[in-house]
Amino acid sequence: MAQQYTEINDVLQQFIEQQNIFFVATAASEGRVNLSPKGMNSFRIVNKNKVVWLNLTGSSNETAAHLIENDRLTLMFCAFEGKPLILRLYGYAKVYHHRDSQWPHFIALFPHFAGARQIIEVEVDLVQTSCGFGVPRFDFVEQRESLTEWAEKKGPEGLKEYWKQRNQISLDGKPTKIFD
Numbered sequence: 001m002a003q004q005y006t007e008i009n010d011v012l013q014q015f016i017e018q019q020n021i022f023f024v025a026t027a028a029s030e031g032r033v034n035l036s037p038k039g040m041n042s043f044r045i046v047n048k049n050k051v052v053w054l055n056l057t058g059s060s061n062e063t064a065a066h067l068i069e070n071d072r073l074t075l076m077f078c079a080f081e082g083k084p085l086i087l088r089l090y091g092y093a094k095v096y097h098h099r100d101s102q103w104p105h106f107i108a109l110f111p112h113f114a115g116a117r118q119i120i121e122v123e124v125d126l127v128q129t130s131c132g133f134g135v136p137r138f139d140f141v142e143q144r145e146s147l148t149e150w151a152e153k154k155g156p157e158g159l160k161e162y163w164k165q166r167n168q169i170s171l172d173g174k175p176t177k178i179f180d
Contacts, residue, residue, distance in 0.1 A: 005127040007048035012087060012127060016045060016077055020140050023076040024053075024120075026066035026093075031172030034062035040143050044109045049124045051075070051089065052106050057115035057151055057159055057167070061178060064095050064118055065170035068177060073122055081140065084132035091124040097178065115151030115159055117167070117178070 008016070016022075020039055027033040042054040055063060067073065075089040096102045096119040106119045151159060163178050170176060 002128055002130045005129075006125075008045060008051075008089070008124065008127055009048070012129070013045055013048075015079070015085060015087060016043070018082075019077045019079075020143070021077075021080075022053075024063060025074045025076070026063050026070070026072070028066045028069040028170075028172065028174055031170075031174070032062075034066060036063065040113070040147070041111060042113070046109075046121075049091075050121065051124060052109065052119055052121045054107070054110045054113060054116055055095075055118040055120055056113055056147060057117045057162065058147075059166065060171060061117070061163075061167040061176040062170050063120065064176040064178065065172075065174040067093050067095050067120070069174065073120075075122065078132055078135050080135065080138040084135060086130045086132040086135065088128045088130075089122065089124045090126040090128070091122045093120050093122045095120055095177075113151070114148055115154070117163070 022038050022043060023035060024038055025033065025035045038053060040056065042056065044052050046052055071092045073091060073093040077087045079085045096106060103119065106121070107116065154162060167178050168176055
């Protein structure tokens with residue numbers, strides 16, 4: 001049975017901190033809905049109504065493009081191990097880039113990752129849990145190192161070139177403002 005909360009309580013914070021993967025959903029006013037898996041120790045709870053995650057370089061940049069046009073966002077965590085639970089955080093998000101004054105404050109919350117592209121800050125206005133009885137059980141083996149190894153090989157200039165080629169425009173032709 002679903003339960004709703006106005007904030008991330010201590011029990012839910014502990015659950016979030018134990019998860020190795022979370023999912024991000026965004027949509028612009030028109031076009032495709034984007035749903036992305038995230039991991040790699042890239043999520044932090046700032047307070048009971050604010051979270052941030054480090055958005056690493058990927059094949060596209062849909063989240064950033066969508067949030068320019070529509071700042072609504074949903075994060076989902078689900079237990080693949082242990083007691084079944086699905087947790088969704090609903091809220092409104094802002095995107096921070098290397099050039100933004102907030103970047104140094106937030107980047108200090110994370111370990112160094114080659115390919116750090118944006119930081120997404122979410123003001124959480126609704127927390128919802130549900131049973132998760134239909135979610136299969138999986139055993140966590142390890143984080144993949146492929147993305148960080150790829151980004152390290154590219155180096156800072158190679159990553160900027162990749163961003164120019166692959167991360168400036170969304171699938172629907174919307175700007176991401178990665179260089180604005």
